[in-house]
Amino acid sequence: MSLIFNRLRTRRPVTAPADGCPFAHAHPAPGPPLVPEPPPRAGHFTDPGQAAAFVRQFHREQPGTGDPAARVRAVLDEIDRTGTYRQTSAELTYGARLAWRNAARCIGRLYWRSLVVRDLRQLSSADDIATECFEHLRLAGNGGRIRPVISVFAPDRPGRPAARVLNQQLVRYAGHPAGDGGWIGDPAGAQLTARARDLGWKCGGERFEVLPLLVQERPGARPRWYGLPDDTTLEVRLTHPDHAWFAELGLRWYAVPAISDMTLEIGGVHYPTAPFNGWYMGTEIGARDLADADRYDMLATVAGRLGLDTSSARTLWRDRALVELNIAVLHSFQEAGVTIADHHTESERFLRHIAQEQRLGRPTPADWSWIVPPVSGGLTPVYHRYYDPVDPSLRPAFVAREPW
Numbered sequence: 145m146s147l148i149f150n151r152l153r154t155r156r157p158v159t160a161p162a163d164g165c166p167f168a169h170a171h172p173a174p175g176p177p178l179v180p181e182p183p184p185r186a187g188h189f190t191d192p193g194q195a196a197a198f199v200r201q202f203h204r205e206q207p208g209t210g211d212p213a214a215r216v217r218a219v220l221d222e223i224d225r226t227g228t229y230r231q232t233s234a235e236l237t238y239g240a241r242l243a244w245r246n247a248a249r250c251i252g253r254l255y256w257r258s259l260v261v262r263d264l265r266q267l268s269s270a271d272d273i274a275t276e277c278f279e280h281l282r283l284a285g286n287g288g289r290i291r292p293v294i295s296v297f298a299p300d301r302p303g304r305p306a307a308r309v310l311n312q313q314l315v316r317y318a319g320h321p322a323g324d325g326g327w328i329g330d331p332a333g334a335q336l337t338a339r340a341r342d343l344g345w346k347c348g349g350e351r352f353e354v355l356p357l358l359v360q361e362r363p364g365a366r367p368r369w370y371g372l373p374d375d376t377t378l379e380v381r382l383t384h385p386d387h388a389w390f391a392e393l394g395l396r397w398y399a400v401p402a403i404s405d406m407t408l409e410i411g412g413v414h415y416p417t418a419p420f421n422g423w424y425m426g427t428e429i430g431a432r433d434l435a436d437a438d439r440y441d442m443l444a445t446v447a448g449r450l451g452l453d454t455s456s457a458r459t460l461w462r463d464r465a466l467v468e469l470n471i472a473v474l475h476s477f478q479e480a481g482v483t484i485a486d487h488h489t490e491s492e493r494f495l496r497h498i499a500q501e502q503r504l505g506r507p508t509p510a511d512w513s514w515i516v517p518p519v520s521g522g523l524t525p526v527y528h529r530y531y532d533p534v535d536p537s538l539r540p541a542f543v544a545r546e547p548w
Contacts, residue, residue: 189227189302190412194539195219198411201242202235219411227302230265231413237261239410240294240418243540249514251490251526252422254497259420260293268298268307270359274370277314277357277404277419281376284400284421288378290483293402294420299413305548308416310358310367311336314402315377318353329353331438343369352379352396363548380480384472389449395442397429397473399482403542410540420542423483425490430470431518442469470519487517491524507532 196216203212222229231239245256260283264276276295284293298306318337319329329337329351336355341347343366345356354377360367378399384390402421407414434440447454447465454461477484494515501508510531521527 188223189300190223190229192220192223192412194412195223195229198239198540199235202238206234206238228299228413231411233263236263236265236296236410239540240296240408240420243408243410243542244292244420246509246538246541248509248511248534250422251425251494251515251517252485253508254493254500255292255422258292260291262293262295264295264297265299265415268361270307270361270368270370273297273307273309273359273417274357274368277309278370278373278376280402280419280421281314281372281378281400284402285376285378288399288480288482290400290421290423292420292422294408294418296408296415297417299415305363306416307359307361308545308548309404309419310339310360311355312403312405314357314404314419314421315372315398315400316355317398318347318350318355320347320349330433330440339367340369343367345369345371351394354398378482380476380482382472382476383479384468385475387449387468390446390472393442393445393449395434395440395472397424397433399424399477401428405545406542407545408540409543416545423485424477425485425487425517426470426474426477427487427517427519430473431466434473435466435469466519487519488524491517491526495525509534509538 196219199216199219200212203209203215219229240261241256241259244250244259245253247253262276262280262283267273267276276297280293280295284291300306312332316333316336317330318340319327319331319333320337321334322328327334328349333355336358337347340356340358343358347353354372356369356371358367358369379396380399382390382393382395382397400421401424402419404417404419406418407416408418408420409415432439434442443462443465444454446469447461450465450468452461452464453459474484474486498508498510508531511534512531515531516527517524
């Protein structure tokens with residue numbers, strides 16, 4: 145998250161291994177709850193069944209919290225009276241961490257307990273949200289020692305949809321068409337760039353220009369834009385340990401991948417503004433952001449500077465350029481003292497996470513096509529195994545945000 149849970153990495157469907165489906169071998173489903181879940185009733189904005197199930201899970205997994213019966217009764221009563229309920233700070237914190245633990249596309253879930261949860265549910269104005277998003281980036285950046293952080297703002301309530309951050313990530317580069325039919329900057333940022341310009345933001349036309357934060361307080365309201373202060377955007381300039389010319393390419397990337405366009409769903413409560421981050425795995429930058437043909441598309445440029453034969457795909461020039469690009473990313477972040485993971489180490493850590501969860505009797509759903517890294521996948525241990533199937537109904541979770 146991005147460690148490694150970056151929705152911007154669009155993956156194509158993969159073909160299952162010849163020996164079977166990569167999503168087989170599920171753990172047995174847990175037994176039914178001791179008390180039947182109450183069915184949803186008219187007027188309930190929040191599903192009481194989901195609320196009760198989450199409260200029971202919270203008490204079951206948190207030693208010392210006692211019998212959940214009284215809390216379940218209080219939650220159901222509040223839902224009956226108001227249509228929804230307010231979670232305690234402890235419930236919110238644990239629910240956000242569980243959402244990370246349940247993220248089937250994330251290879252970095254070994255660290256789910258370390259997520260720093262900022263309870264900002266009292267804030268709903270665009271100004272306040274922008275201010276705290278900037279503080280989020282400062283806390284997460286941490287001078288290069290990246291911390292996993294989530295900032296949870298006001299939830300949706302009956303008749304009162306919460307404000308939303310329109311950016312896909314808190315930090316993102318602008319992109320707009322160039323006169324020659326190409327692109328200046330990141331094509332993936334084109335839509336937000338156009339919207340920000342319509343709102344009055346002045347684009348400088350640079351390759352790595354940080355987009356402003358766009359916040360919309362309610363449906364139909366005009367979004368407000370906020371330029372990111374310099375101290376919120378930690379960036380790393382890319383160099384190569386063996387090729388001095390690499391610095392001449394002028395490449396750089398930001399250090400904190402904070403996803404901001406997903407809804408955090410806990411116990412039936414929806415938090416549409418809950419930006420969260422981990423730290424980068426090198427391949428996300430070196431094999432996707434800078435390499436994809438519909439992003440910065442740098443492979444041909446790197447291959448040319450390396451003097452590679454690009455006349456045929458059989459020379460594997462793309463593969464060789466891709467490796468050097470990824471070497472540059474890992475080298476540069478390390479030299480700058482900024483946290484980043486390599487795909488071999490992170491793959492081994494993910495298997496440790498699976499083993500820990502198995503010892504606790506819990507499944508670890510995983511999307512094989514996202515867990516396997518886009519570079520040298522077959523050389524990593526996550527490639528050669530099956531995973532528990534993805535359950536779209538599993539909660540708490542980070543889910544696609546519903547449009548207004």
